[in-house]
Amino acid sequence: MKLYYTPEIIRRFVAGMAASKLLILEGISGTGKTSLPYSFSRYLDNPATIVSVQPSFRDRTEVLGYFNEFSKRFNETEFLRAVYEAGLRQDPSMIVLDEMNLARVEYYFAEILSVLEMPSHDEWVLDLVPTQWAADPKALHDGKLTIPDSLWFIGTANNDDSTFTITDKVYDRAIPIELNERADAFECEPHERVHVTADHLQYLFQKAKVEYVIDEELLQKMHKLDQYLQTRFKLAFGNRIIKQMYDFIPVYVACGGTELGGMDYIIARKVLKKFESMNVSFVRDEMKGLIEYIEKTFGEGGLPDSVMYLQRIQNFY
Structure with missing residues (x-):
């Protein structure tokens, strides 16, 4: 195609x-x-x-x-x-x-x-x-x-x-x-269609959760960020988002990604996105401190998508 x-x-x-x-x-x-x-x-x-x-x-x-x-x-x-x-x-x-x-x-x-x-x-x-x-x-x-x-x-x-x-x-x-830009064309060998049942696909998802258990230290950092957001912004991850994270990250890793990359993606797109509906002046004043907290907790460059998203919101406001 x-x-x-x-x-x-x-x-x-x-x-x-x-x-x-x-x-x-x-x-x-x-x-x-x-x-x-x-x-x-x-x-x-x-x-x-x-x-x-x-x-x-x-x-x-x-x-x-x-x-x-x-x-x-x-x-x-x-x-x-x-x-x-x-x-x-x-x-x-x-x-x-x-x-x-x-x-x-x-x-x-x-x-x-x-x-x-x-x-x-x-x-x-x-x-x-x-x-x-x-x-x-x-x-x-x-x-x-x-x-x-x-x-x-x-x-x-x-x-x-x-x-x-x-x-x-x-x-x-x-x-x-x-999807905000088209990927560059590249050469690859054509592949035949594969037939996989829905049950087998679900089995592969569950297998990934067993083989790629999320690191406990990383989960602790996530909970610290959750507490920070609740204290400063009255913004929580919520049970639904946490469950999605537990399902998303192992499969993301099984597909060649990293734990931190998968967590970064969910935090940026599912949690920090809620800032867009908050008070403009309040968000602008607090962004710098949040970015510093993220880099202190996860390391500089640890959550690049999240930091970039916050900087974009900060510049927009």
């Missing part, structure tokens, strides 16, 4: 799949945000379904469809068909919500976000119709459809005047990945 991505982007994408069922690919137009999940899913021999989000999306019916009381028929959507079909396959499946922030994500995707938060996969259930019909599809039980554990949702997002801001509620549940 003549698509080029840096190893770091691929590393973040795979580790992101281990940490969340929702990934958000952000950046300027033309950097391959939509092509990445599509080409990756083709490599796994199960091409992704691409759903183009429209500005008119207002509620869950835009993605899940609705039952027409007049015709007594269910108006299904391409999105819902893809969810249903994913449950019939053993392969990893992806649904790409292209330009997901052309409409407010929390309006049309809120129910799915809530369902994916349930601790047990048995609770990943979507209520589609109030009653059961004889002609219902076989995977529909009592009007309910289960979201398969083999399914990932990949959103692409542009940041311009035509789009809505993605809220913290959505970001907290997702792994964001920035």
Whole structure:
């Protein structure tokens, strides 16, 4: 397909799949945000379904469809068909919500976000119709459809005047990945597609957590930073982000990264990003002290993404 991505982007994408069922690919137009999940899913021999989000999306019916009381028929959507079909396959499946922030994500995707938060996969259930019909599809039980554990949702997002801001509620549940420039072309040998089941992919994720246990000293430094942020900014990592970090970092390392690099990425994109919604003057006055604390705790150059992100916020304000 003549698509080029840096190893770091691929590393973040795979580790992101281990940490969340929702990934958000952000950046300027033309950097391959939509092509990445599509080409990756083709490599796994199960091409992704691409759903183009429209500005008119207002509620869950835009993605899940609705039952027409007049015709007594269910108006299904391409999105819902893809969810249903994913449950019939053993392969990893992806649904790409292209330009997901052309409409407010929390309006049309809120129910799915809530369902994916349930601790047990048995609770990943979507209520589609109030009653059961004889002609219902076989995977529909009592009007309910289960979201398969083999399914990932990949959103692409542009940041311009035509789009809505993605809220913290959505970001907290997702792994964001920035694509702001195209990678340089390089020579490589073509590879055949590989067939891997979703169960085997999950096995590889779990294997990475066993083989690449996060260093205890590094975790202590993370907790110190968490306490500093809580004391100075009333900003906490939160249980969800900490869990994502425990899932993300081992797979990031298994893909050729470092523990510190994986932690740096999550801290910058998941925690420090919250500064953007804080009081401007307060943030500006406190940035220097925070940068110094990070470099003292993790060493100078230890968290380059986080420091660069804070400097960017500092200069912007």
